[in-house]
Amino acid sequence: MIKLFGRAFVDDQIRDDVLVTLDVPQIVDVRVVARPPADAERIAGVIVPGFIDVHVHGAAGADFMDGDAAAIACVLAFHATEGTTALAATTLSASRGDLHAAVDVLARVARASPRGAEICGIHLEGPYINVQAAGAQDATSIRPSDLHELAALISLAPERRWIVTFAPELAHAEELIEQFRDRVLFSIGHTAATHAEAVAALEWGAAHFTHLFNAMTGLHHRDPGVVGAALTSVGATVELIADGIHVHPAVLRIAAQAMPHRVALVTDAVRACGMPDGTYKLYDSDIIVSGGAARLANGALAGSTLTMRRAVQNMVELAGLPLETVLPMATEVPARILGVDNRKGRLDAGYDADVVVLSEKFDIEQVWVRGERG
Numbered sequence: 001m002i003k004l005f006g007r008a009f010v011d012d013q014i015r016d017d018v019l020v021t022l023d024v025p026q027i028v029d030v031r032v033v034a035r036p037p038a039d040a041e042r043i044a045g046v047i048v049p050g051f052i053d054v055h056v057h058g059a060a061g062a063d064f065m066d067g068d069a070a071a072i073a074c075v076l077a078f079h080a081t082e083g084t085t086a087l088a089a090t091t092l093s094a095s096r097g098d099l100h101a102a103v104d105v106l107a108r109v110a111r112a113s114p115r116g117a118e119i120c121g122i123h124l125e126g127p128y129i130n131v132q133a134a135g136a137q138d139a140t141s142i143r144p145s146d147l148h149e150l151a152a153l154i155s156l157a158p159e160r161r162w163i164v165t166f167a168p169e170l171a172h173a174e175e176l177i178e179q180f181r182d183r184v185l186f187s188i189g190h191t192a193a194t195h196a197e198a199v200a201a202l203e204w205g206a207a208h209f210t211h212l213f214n215a216m217t218g219l220h221h222r223d224p225g226v227v228g229a230a231l232t233s234v235g236a237t238v239e240l241i242a243d244g245i246h247v248h249p250a251v252l253r254i255a256a257q258a259m260p261h262r263v264a265l266v267t268d269a270v271r272a273c274g275m276p277d278g279t280y281k282l283y284d285s286d287i288i289v290s291g292g293a294a295r296l297a298n299g300a301l302a303g304s305t306l307t308m309r310r311a312v313q314n315m316v317e318l319a320g321l322p323l324e325t326v327l328p329m330a331t332e333v334p335a336r337i338l339g340v341d342n343r344k345g346r347l348d349a350g351y352d353a354d355v356v357v358l359s360e361k362f363d364i365e366q367v368w369v370r371g372e373r374g
């Protein structure tokens with residue numbers, strides 16, 4: 001058993017003198033103690049739940065679209081070193097064959113439980129999106145929604161949480177949601193929808209927004225757009241890419257304050273994450289990474305090189321929010337989105353032993369994934 005003693009994020013507060021006892025695969029006990037046992041390790045930083053990323057494509061030169069078990073293992077291992085202990089493996093708009101192959105390998109790897117971050121979900125970012133808001137997605141792979149294709153993909157991994165990013169203004173979007181809303185979290189994104197179209201999609205059952213502000217209609221005071229629908233929604237959750245490039249720090253702060261308990265920090269990281277500046281593949285496109293920003297040749301942002309550790313740091317240092325406000329955005333909220341909030345996202349007895357020790361400078365000092373050192 002591992003015993004960590006020090007400051008810890010427990011019940012939405014950072015408390016002193018917490019003893020966290022963990023084993024494989026669960027947390028055994030979390031309590032405030034006057035004096036730690038002799039075999040406890042004193043922690044200088046803060047003990048927090050492992051981070052959960054619901055939108056991530058790759059890292060360290062590998063991408064979930066590679067359709068290769070070794071590439072998937074590489075992404076899972078890299079993000080674990082940056083504090084991510086669970087994630088939704090995210091695909092891109094791709095040909096039918098490539099998408100099916102990628103999901104097939106992901107499903108098999110997820111069942112084998114490799115080391116590193118746990119694949120709790122599969123996030124299809126397209127292909128049922130609006131080509132007008134494609135961002136860096138391959139325009140030729142974007143297509144009308146196809147109930148048979150989606151059913152076939154889900155059947156490859158029915159035990160995972162499924163997130164589908166879709167554009168509600170496209171034909172048959174309502175039918176798509178009606179057919180799959182029991183099995184899929186529908187996420188509004190890569191969309192040119194009006195405010196009214198986004199509100200209608202929420203009524204049909206969509207309940208999430210993919211990288212809020214990016215690749216969607218913005219908020220204008222006479223035309224509130226998709227962003228307005230997200231801000232005024234009661235229960236829908238949203239993703240924020242907190243790299244300081246995709247969304248201005250002031251807007252990160254506005255979003256966090258306007259939507260308590262509804263914001264999930266995501267990386268949207270691509271294979272260039274953790275790699276030097278240079279040219280990399282994003283499905284069929286070349287992307288150029290310069291100063292950490294990933295773009296297509298035409299200048300469009302193409303995912304990010306962000307890590308969850310850095311996203312948390314940016315929400316504190318750039319957006320000016322207290323760490324206690326930021327941590328749930330990287331833990332509890334994404335655990336809820338992935339339907340694993342009964343076992344992840346908190347430091348509590350009986351929860352998975354997904355634990356991160358964060359230094360004062362936001363470095364990752366220790367990572368435990370289901371009780372194994374990451």
Ligand SMILES: [Zn+2]
Nearest residue numbers: 055125268303
């Ligand atoms: Zn993405």
